[in-house]
Amino acid sequence: MDTHALLTRIRSDWVATRPGLEPTPMLRLILLARAARLAADRVERVQHQHGLNHAHTDLLFTLYRSAPPEGLTPMELTRLAAVTPSSITNRIDGLEAQGLVERTPHPTDARSRRVRLTPAGRARVEALLPEHLNNETELLSGLSEAELQELDRLLLKLVRHLEGG
Structure with a gap:
């Protein structure tokens, strides 16, 4: 069942079950979740072709774009x-096992380590990045530039509201 038909069915079922109930908020969130899941599935398909999952790609991209040559601490x-410290540790462990990142001693804090991309990690990011961006561009190509800007504005407004700001 396509999404429009599903939403129509859900609305109809609510009207039959609880006349007078307004299900629009539920339907909007179902639609938002469905769009996010469909996009994530297509993004992950490309990542899997490069032997990575979303969590690993996120960490590799973060190191690639934000880390100085000596790397970043796990807290950074x-x-x-924007994940928990235990999630970062698991991601680092997985990528270190693949030889894509390495932990190095912190220059001033013997208790701390820095994490940086290995040459193999940098090469993996550089191989994935163009395909990743092309895929994401294609995913959003159903909207005009003006619609994309409006989507950005509305999603940011919603996120700020949900974050309490």
Whole structure:
């Protein structure tokens, strides 16, 4: 069942089950979740072709775009990737096992380590990045530039509201 038909069916079922109930908020969030899932599936398909998952790609891209040559601490990575410290540790462990990142001693804090891309990690990012961006451009190509700007504005407004700001 396509999404429009599904939403129509859900609305109809609610009207039959609870006349007077307005299901529009539920339907909008179902639609938002469906769009996010469909986009994520297509993004992950490209990542999997490069032997990566979303979590690993996120960490590799964060190191590639934000890390100085000596790398970032796990706490810096946690802030930049907006995940929990245990998630970062698991991601680092997985990528280190693949030889894509390495932990190096922190120059001034013996208890801390820095994480940086290995040459193989940098090469993996550089191989994935053009395909990743082309895929994401294609995913959004159903909207005009003006619609994309409006989508950006509205999603940012929604996120700010949900974050309490």
